[in-house]
Amino acid sequence: xxxxxxxxxxxxxxxxxxxxxxxxxxxxxxxxxxxxxxxxxxxxxxxxxxxxxxxxxxxxxxxxxxxxxxxxxxxxxxxxxxxxxxxxxxxxxxxxxxxxxxxxxxxxxxxxxxxxxxxxxxxxxxxxxxxxxxxxxxxxxxxxxxxxxxxxxxxxxxxxxxxxxxxxxxxxxxxxxxxxxxxxxxxxxxxxxxxxxxxxxxxxxxxxxxxxxxxxxxxxxxxxxxxxxxxxxxxxxxxxxxxxxxxxxxxxxxxxxxxxxxxxxxxxxxxxxxxxxxxxxxxxxxxxxxxxxxxxxxxxxxxxxxxxxxxxxxxxxxxxxxxxxxxxxxxxxxxxxxxxxxxxxxxxxxxxxxxxxxxxxxxxxx
Numbered sequence: 001x002x003x004x005x006x007x008x009x010x011x012x013x014x015x016x017x018x019x020x021x022x023x024x025x026x027x028x029x030x031x032x033x034x035x036x037x038x039x040x041x042x043x044x045x046x047x048x049x050x051x052x053x054x055x056x057x058x059x060x061x062x063x064x065x066x067x068x069x070x071x072x073x074x075x076x077x078x079x080x081x082x083x084x085x086x087x088x089x090x091x092x093x094x095x096x097x098x099x100x101x102x103x104x105x106x107x108x109x110x111x112x113x114x115x116x117x118x119x120x121x122x123x124x125x126x127x128x129x130x131x132x133x134x135x136x137x138x139x140x141x142x143x144x145x146x147x148x149x150x151x152x153x154x155x156x157x158x159x160x161x162x163x164x165x166x167x168x169x170x171x172x173x174x175x176x177x178x179x180x181x182x183x184x185x186x187x188x189x190x191x192x193x194x195x196x197x198x199x200x201x202x203x204x205x206x207x208x209x210x211x212x213x214x215x216x217x218x219x220x221x222x223x224x225x226x227x228x229x230x231x232x233x234x235x236x237x238x239x240x241x242x243x244x245x246x247x248x249x250x251x252x253x254x255x256x257x258x259x260x261x262x263x264x265x266x267x268x269x270x271x272x273x274x275x276x277x278x279x280x281x282x283x284x285x286x287x288x289x290x291x292x293x294x295x296x297x298x299x300x301x302x303x304x305x306x307x308x309x310x311x312x313x314x315x316x317x318x319x320x321x322x323x324x325x326x327x328x329x330x331x332x333x334x335x336x337x338x339x340x341x342x343x344x345x346x347x348x349x350x351x352x353x354x355x356x357x358x359x360x361x362x363x364x365x366x
Contacts, residue, residue, distance in 0.1 A: 007125040010070035010114050021066035022111050028055055029104055036097050043092040053082040059107075070114070074107050074125065077132035090140055095147040098159060099135065102151060102336055103128065109343055122343050127153040155339035156357065157364055182274065183225070186232035193235060203319060207231050210315040210359065217355035222308045223279060229271065230283035230312055237266030261296045264288055283308035287316060291349055310349035314356050317341060317348070334364060 012018045035052045039045060056079045063071030078100060084090040106123055113120045131150030138146045152158045187204065194200040208231045215222050240263070264285050271281035286300060286309035293301030321337040338360045342353065 006069040006073045007129060008121070010068075010110065010120060012114055013067040013069075017066040018068060018111075018114070021062050021068045021071060022115065024062045024066075025059060025071075025108070025111065028059055029108065031055060032104065033101065036100055039092050040094060040097055046086070049082065049086050049092060053079065053086050056082055068111075070110055070120075070125070071107065073129055074103060074110070077129060077136045078103050080136040081132065084136065090143055093144065093147075095144055095151075095159065098335060099132070099147050099150055102154060102339060103132065105336055105340060106154070106343075109340070124154050151335065155335060156342065157335055157338060157361060159335050159364070182277070183228060183232065186229055189236050190232040193239060196239070204232065207315050207319055210318065210356075211311050213359045214311050214315065214352065214356045217358050218352070222311065226277070226279040226283065227308050227311065229277055229280035230287070230308055231315075233267045233271055233280065234284045234287050234312055234316065235263065235267070236270070237263030237268075240266050261288075265297060279306075279308065282306050283312055285309075287312040289313075290347055292346055305349070307352070310352045311356075314341065314348050314352055317344070318356075334360070 032052060032055050035048050035055070039048050039052070042048065056075055060072055060075040060079055063069075063075060081090070081096070081099075085092050085096070090096075106125065106128055109123055110120055110125065113123070128150065131146070131153050135143065135146045135150055148159050190204040194203055208228060211227055211231050212224060215224060215227055238260075264287060268281045268285035271277040271284060283306055285297070286305050289295035289298065289300040289305045289309060290313075291302055291305070293299050318337055318341050321340045322334070338357070341348070342357070
């Protein structure tokens, strides 16, 4: 039975040992994700399963050695489940892959929260670990149902079609001819940005669809034309920055991070100088602000942030999470991305998370 204190109130017993564990985890996770991706295609590959088991056993051992009790509690039932796969009692499946990847995500989010002195209440660790323990003991015939239950308990979404791509098409058509011409120009700029990296392919259409659908789910309180312009233009400021500041998969230097914080102002400045796009400019300028006032560029909080910027912040983060660590060989599936967005409840406006969840739920369940 998991240690509830370790899950509800994790603590760092020794800061240096904790950093050792985090570094070891960073080393292990990319290989684990690659092996899970390979097992999706070859679920009976005993060599892959054995290697995956050893990696999880190593994470648990590192956590115990470094006195990270929470890491032991999270990884132990996952190791037990892999032991059953290794022994041939349970067949590896896409649902088990989702459970394992979701657990790794939660482990990474947990150590990030611990490192920053933040609460982990929103990560639902007791539900995760309790569900994993039940799953590890379940009869083989109940594995799929219990795996789905674990995912639903942690994320709020019942997995039916995990890993589904978001449709890129949109039926949005502005009515005013001049605005339509401007939007066409904005969309062409967005496509130029997409061309800078293969990871951005189709990004604009996905963001537009999500933003407009989320707005519609809330009753369209934001002008759809202005919101579309903001979607197209919000990252155009990146093109005025050195590529090393934004086309990188590694950690950013302090100077690159500071340069990156300038991109909303560049794009907003362009929109402000064009008649009719004041609201869109405001959305673009504020889309990295946060409800707690810890965003940028102005440190706005709560109602000082416009509704369109709040929508854009959520859909932009969702897109970023689906691509997170893709250089490691494993993109986030839709179900894992929405789980991570919901776990960051202090980063986004609560009143927009609920309509966004409805849009994603409909997408998953359709």
